[in-house]
Amino acid sequence: MQDRRAFVMQALAFAALGMGPVAAQAAPLAKVKALGVLRVAVYKDNRPWSWRQDGKLLGIDADLGAALARALGVHVDLAELMPGDDVEADLRNGVWKGGLLGFQPADVMLHVPFDRGFAARVDQVAIVAPYYRESFQFACAKGQIDCNAAPSQYKGRKLAVEIDSIPDSYLLGTGGGVLARDILHFPMGFDAAAALADGKADGVFASKAQVESALALRKPANIALRSMPMPGFMSTGWDIGMAVKENSRNLGDAIEGLLDAMVKSGELKEIFARYGVTWTPALAA
Amino acid sequence: MKERFRRSMAGLAAITLALGGVSAPLMAQNAPAPAGPTPNGPTDAQLMDDANSTGDVLTYGMGPRAQRFSPLTQINAENVGKLVPAFAASLGGEKQRGQESQPLVYDGTIYVTGSYSRLFAFDARTGEQKWKYEARLPDGIMPCCDVVNRGAAIYGDKIIFATLDARLVALNRHTGKVVWNKQIADYQAGYSATAAPLIVHGMVITGNSGGEFGIVGAVEARDVNTGELIWHRPVVEGNMGTLRGKDNGITGKLNATWEGDQWKTGGGATWLGGTYDPDTNLLYFGTGNPAPWNSHLRKGDNLYTASTLAIDPDTGVIKWHFQTTPHDGWDFDGVNEFIPFDATINGKPMKLGAKADRNGYFFVLDRTNGKFISASRFVMKTTWAEGFTKDGKPIVIPAGRPGDPAAAAKGPSVFSSPSFLGGKNWMPMAYNQGTGLFYVPSNDWGMDIWNEPISYKKGAAFLGAGFTIKPIAEDHIGALRAMDPKTGKIVWEYKNKAPLWGGVLTTAGNLVFTGTPEGYLKAFDAKTGQELWKFQTGSGVVGSPVTWEQDGEQYVAVMSGWGGAVPLWGGEVAKSFKDINQGGSLWVFKMPKG
Numbered sequence: 001m002q003d004r005r006a007f008v009m010q011a012l013a014f015a016a017l018g019m020g021p022v023a024a025q026a027a028p029l030a031k032v033k034a035l036g037v038l039r040v041a042v043y044k045d046n047r048p049w050s051w052r053q054d055g056k057l058l059g060i061d062a063d064l065g066a067a068l069a070r071a072l073g074v075h076v077d078l079a080e081l082m083p084g085d086d087v088e089a090d091l092r093n094g095v096w097k098g099g100l101l102g103f104q105p106a107d108v109m110l111h112v113p114f115d116r117g118f119a120a121r122v123d124q125v126a127i128v129a130p131y132y133r134e135s136f137q138f139a140c141a142k143g144q145i146d147c148n149a150a151p152s153q154y155k156g157r158k159l160a161v162e163i164d165s166i167p168d169s170y171l172l173g174t175g176g177g178v179l180a181r182d183i184l185h186f187p188m189g190f191d192a193a194a195a196l197a198d199g200k201a202d203g204v205f206a207s208k209a210q211v212e213s214a215l216a217l218r219k220p221a222n223i224a225l226r227s228m229p230m231p232g233f234m235s236t237g238w239d240i241g242m243a244v245k246e247n248s249r250n251l252g253d254a255i256e257g258l259l260d261a262m263v264k265s266g267e268l269k270e271i272f273a274r275y276g277v278t279w280t281p282a283l284a285a
Numbered sequence: 286m287k288e289r290f291r292r293s294m295a296g297l298a299a300i301t302l303a304l305g306g307v308s309a310p311l312m313a314q315n316a317p318a319p320a321g322p323t324p325n326g327p328t329d330a331q332l333m334d335d336a337n338s339t340g341d342v343l344t345y346g347m348g349p350r351a352q353r354f355s356p357l358t359q360i361n362a363e364n365v366g367k368l369v370p371a372f373a374a375s376l377g378g379e380k381q382r383g384q385e386s387q388p389l390v391y392d393g394t395i396y397v398t399g400s401y402s403r404l405f406a407f408d409a410r411t412g413e414q415k416w417k418y419e420a421r422l423p424d425g426i427m428p429c430c431d432v433v434n435r436g437a438a439i440y441g442d443k444i445i446f447a448t449l450d451a452r453l454v455a456l457n458r459h460t461g462k463v464v465w466n467k468q469i470a471d472y473q474a475g476y477s478a479t480a481a482p483l484i485v486h487g488m489v490i491t492g493n494s495g496g497e498f499g500i501v502g503a504v505e506a507r508d509v510n511t512g513e514l515i516w517h518r519p520v521v522e523g524n525m526g527t528l529r530g531k532d533n534g535i536t537g538k539l540n541a542t543w544e545g546d547q548w549k550t551g552g553g554a555t556w557l558g559g560t561y562d563p564d565t566n567l568l569y570f571g572t573g574n575p576a577p578w579n580s581h582l583r584k585g586d587n588l589y590t591a592s593t594l595a596i597d598p599d600t601g602v603i604k605w606h607f608q609t610t611p612h613d614g615w616d617f618d619g620v621n622e623f624i625p626f627d628a629t630i631n632g633k634p635m636k637l638g639a640k641a642d643r644n645g646y647f648f649v650l651d652r653t654n655g656k657f658i659s660a661s662r663f664v665m666k667t668t669w670a671e672g673f674t675k676d677g678k679p680i681v682i683p684a685g686r687p688g689d690p691a692a693a694a695k696g697p698s699v700f701s702s703p704s705f706l707g708g709k710n711w712m713p714m715a716y717n718q719g720t721g722l723f724y725v726p727s728n729d730w731g732m733d734i735w736n737e738p739i740s741y742k743k744g745a746a747f748l749g750a751g752f753t754i755k756p757i758a759e760d761h762i763g764a765l766r767a768m769d770p771k772t773g774k775i776v777w778e779y780k781n782k783a784p785l786w787g788g789v790l791t792t793a794g795n796l797v798f799t800g801t802p803e804g805y806l807k808a809f810d811a812k813t814g815q816e817l818w819k820f821q822t823g824s825g826v827v828g829s830p831v832t833w834e835q836d837g838e839q840y841v842a843v844m845s846g847w848g849g850a851v852p853l854w855g856g857e858v859a860k861s862f863k864d865i866n867q868g869g870s871l872w873v874f875k876m877p878k879g
Binding site: 134172234 | 382401422423424425426427428429431432449473475544545546547549550576577579581582583584689690739740741742743744745746747748749
């Protein structure tokens with residue numbers, strides 16, 4: 001904690017002198033403009049949101065971060081964040097404190113769940129600008145299985161999921177575990193969806209964005225999307241927004257304004273479409 | 286739950302087999318060619334004899350069996366009250382945090398690792414720094430549980446330690462210059478390394494520790510002179526091992542205790558390293574708990590997670606296993622050190638080993654074959670099991686198993702003791718050959734655990750569990766306990782307000798040393814537990830003390846520097862250490878002259 005105190009004291013000292021520390025600390029709007037850089041934290045290995053391909057950082061969140069910086073008239077500094085045990089840890093590392101080994105906090109972090117109950121637990125940050133409604137989607141190979149059947153009927157079929165995701169827990173627990181031997185685990189939901197597209201699985205249960213982007217990329221024939229809800233499924237979806245440091249609300253306000261404009265101009269929808277994902281407005285938006 | 290918490294405390298161990306020595310080891314026919322006499326430094330034989338050589342400390346655990354026992358008696362229960370500091374040495378800089386290291390002492394030099402993957406060489410007579418090495422760490426590492434390191438290994442002209450970015454670094458012990466530097470796992474996939482290496486048969490033998498999910502615990506052997514991989518042994522059944530680049534048989538039997546493809550990502554990280562017994566020529570490694578955390582989703586015993594494994598050091602083949610927590614659902618890693626010792630049980634002299642497990646039980650096994658001898662509770666309360674049967678199976682209390690997050694939106698809260706931080710965590714115990722007792726640094730605490738309807742991870746909805754760690758006694762959390770391995774009885778205990786988080790040293794001088802978060806290094810009478818001496822080091826002590834003889838005088842050394850995993854958890858437990866400051870110093874003690 002001593003480190004943090006020193007950090008705060010230093011920040012206060014700078015504030016008293018009326019000058020911002022040059023190091024990239026989370027900064028309100030004026031400081032971002034003065035420095036000419038918006039530091040944006042995105043998750044590492046989170047396709048289709050932010051991932052590296054041939055060394056280049058791609059994805060919806062990467063593009064959105066760049067678009068926000070452009071709209072502010074500053075350069076973007078995209079910072080890839082290694083996810084921790086939970087989003088609380090990610091907010092600590094990515095936004096309000098920084099990493100133990102020198103990871104500098106970002107001005108804004110993308111892909112933060114926008115949920116009132118959650119927001120109340122993380123009072124060091126303000127969660128703003130909900131920009132997408134995420135949910136889980138089941139997809140299957142037409143003719144192989146009935147996409148709208150009760151999942152216990154999929155016994156003996158290969159079902160792809162992201163390890164330890166809600167769909168993983170749901171399918172493993174279905175019917176007292178009758179599917180447990182049939183589930184294929186992948187480190188990322190995108191890979192699970194790609195397995196369906198590549199004919200290596202008969203079904204996939206992953207986030208809508210993961211499923212849509214993998215299918216859009218591979219363009220497999222004979223894929224159906226489930227339209228019925230999974231019986232007793234635990235998640236109806238969640239909104240995704242952004243986080244700024246609690247004392248950077250004016251930056252958050254500015255970003256909300258920019259996001260509104262991107263919605264109106266169709267730019268946001270276009271960013272999603274680049275990765276094959278249908279933009280769905282957040283419920284809270 | 287806090288998967289990463291446990292796994293990120295990486296495990297490394299390297300072992301070197303004694304070629305000569307007092308007790309002739311059983312050498313395997315296909316043992317690799319001995320590395321031969323090593324230039325300018327400790328040989329395999331010296332490492333194996335470390336427990337008997339009082340003029341140095343060459344291995345983590347003060348001998349390959351890691352008994353942490355010294356035959357020295359110059360400092361003893363009669364005179365320890367006069368012990369005074371000889372010098373202290375600061376690790377300096379702004380990098381403080383937890384100092385969980387055990388010093389090594391050789392050739393007039395004290396080698397000690399520090400937080401943030403640093404290694405220091407201090408003059409053993411003056412405390413002056415000879416050199417230091419600071420690993421350049423990528424700023425993207427997000428260590429779950431502090432930036433600790435537990436110690437180095439020495440061999441010939443090299444000193445070897447593991448770094449937080451999952452590398453193994455060999456330095457020239459005279460200069461601190463890098464001899465070789467090998468990546469042993471991918472830090473970007475969440476792997477790390479913090480355990481002290483162990484060297485056997487000229488090989489550095491390491492465990493692994495890793496991030497969230499998708500990992501399989503493994504033990505690996507590398508050539509101590511080059512860092513090249515010799516063998517790899519996954520600890521979860523179904524996974525293939527290798528020896529010199531070729532397949533060397535799968536671990537266990539495919540799908541015998543795992544369903545579907547869960548064995549591919551079954552957990553079992555070996556993050557605390559291992560021990561070695563020259564008598565049986567076996568490595569002993571503990572394995573972490575299985576993944577995913579929710580036990581309701583993985584039926585079966587999930588071998589070989591939460592177990593102790595005996596491994597052939599020459600081939601990496603598993604010789605036996607004993608699972609301390611079958612089908613773990615409480616987050617009870619089985620990584621704790623297995624310490625070989627000999628004792629007479631029911632009139633029969635036996636080669637045994639003991640392990641104080643996260644799950645609150647002290648196990649004694651026949652170390653030649655893994656046969657169960659006894660399991661005795663060493664903490665105040667275990668809510669998950671009533672005890673163990675004669676066959677070594679836990680008598681599980683069904684109501685003590687946390688609920689299935691997939692089954693109910695918000696399940697009832699279950700009280701579980703020990704907490705997931707364990708009856709004993711990483712901190713190593715000690716065995717005194719004179720008293721025949723083990724000295725176990727333990728903690729009495731529990732946790733409320735409940736299903737969280739929805740939590741978030743990597744920006745996505747996720748089924749989680751909420752938990753709160755809390756004390757279960759009015760007057761203490763930590764307890765140093767003397768256990769009689771023959772009877773399973775607690776002979777004496779010392780209670781400490783804050784959780785104990787440091788290693789233990791015991792000596793033929795009828796002494797037991799350990800540190801406290803309150804900043805004291807303390808000495809106790811090994812037979813009675815009476816506190817005989819204490820010294821305030823200025824910050825919490827979470828390292829492991831050592832002792833040696835130099836210029837005719839006996840010395841004791843320990844690292845001071847509060848940190849590790851405990852301060853990361855708040856609640857009631859945090860009240861016991863809220864006023865403790867950080868630090869980073871080596872303290873060295875001896876008797877006053879005259």
